[in-house]
Amino acid sequence: MRIEESGLPGVLVLTPARFGDHRGFFSESWNRRTLEQAGVHLPEFVQDNHSLSARAGTLRGLHYQAPPHAQGKLVRCGRGRLYDVAVDARRGSAHYGRWVGVELSFENGRQLWIPPGFLHGFVTREDDTEIVYKCTAHYDAGLDGAVRWDSLGIDWGVEAPVLSDKDAAAPAFVGWQSPFEGTP
Numbered sequence: 001m002r003i004e005e006s007g008l009p010g011v012l013v014l015t016p017a018r019f020g021d022h023r024g025f026f027s028e029s030w031n032r033r034t035l036e037q038a039g040v041h042l043p044e045f046v047q048d049n050h051s052l053s054a055r056a057g058t059l060r061g062l063h064y065q066a067p068p069h070a071q072g073k074l075v076r077c078g079r080g081r082l083y084d085v086a087v088d089a090r091r092g093s094a095h096y097g098r099w100v101g102v103e104l105s106f107e108n109g110r111q112l113w114i115p116p117g118f119l120h121g122f123v124t125r126e127d128d129t130e131i132v133y134k135c136t137a138h139y140d141a142g143l144d145g146a147v148r149w150d151s152l153g154i155d156w157g158v159e160a161p162v163l164s165d166k167d168a169a170a171p172a173f174v175g176w177q178s179p180f181e182g183t184p
């Protein structure tokens with residue numbers, strides 16, 4: 001397991017070992033004990049999500065779930081290639097409004113840990129890209145929210161992404177009232 005800083009405090013890049021042989025590879029995609037032995041203590045996960053985006057250039061985000069059911073997410077790519085982005089949205093954080101982006105692919109096996117209090121979004125870089133992620137809180141439709149994808153100066157690498165109606169109508173980051181309190 002390789003553990004790297006992402007450039008944005010709190011957000012980590014984890015790369016589990018892969019054991020390759022003539023059949024392909026084997027990998028422990030999640031192992032709490034391995035991470036804890038390396039000094040990384042993540043909250044309990046209660047829900048796993050999986051989505052498929054049919055077209056390259058599909059953008060989902062920037063999403064959050066408000067307290068008291070804010071979600072931390074451990075994200076990986078099951079098939080294809082995507083650019084995954086986390087934004088620090090904790091009011092009072094020294095890094096409020098700062099973002100980091102990491103390419104996650106089936107090929108590189110990287111995972112991104114995004115703590116509660118961050119916005120999350122991604123754009124797919126290949127057709128038929130699948131994302132798989134573990135969440136630290138159950139989905140609550142009443143606490144679900146979005147911030148406009150193009151309001152933070154993020155270089156997504158696409159000009160006119162495929163968006164949901166909800167994401168196309170999301171408010172801009174400036175003027176948006178973050179529901180997240182300061183740095184834990």
Ligand SMILES: Cc1cn([C@H]2C[C@H](O)[C@@H](COP(=O)(O)OP(=O)(O)O[C@H]3O[C@@H](C)C(=O)[C@@H](O)[C@H]3O)O2)c(=O)[nH]c1=O
Nearest residue numbers: 049051060061062063064073120121122138139164166
């Ligand atoms: C997120 C979610 C959605 N749904 C339902 C609601 C809706 O009918 C349908 C599609 O939901 P959405 O359009 O919100 O799906 P999507 O745009 O893929 O939303 C996801 O985007 C990424 C970036 C995240 O970080 C996730 O937390 C989540 O917000 O699935 C659930 O039943 N459970 C869930 O946990």
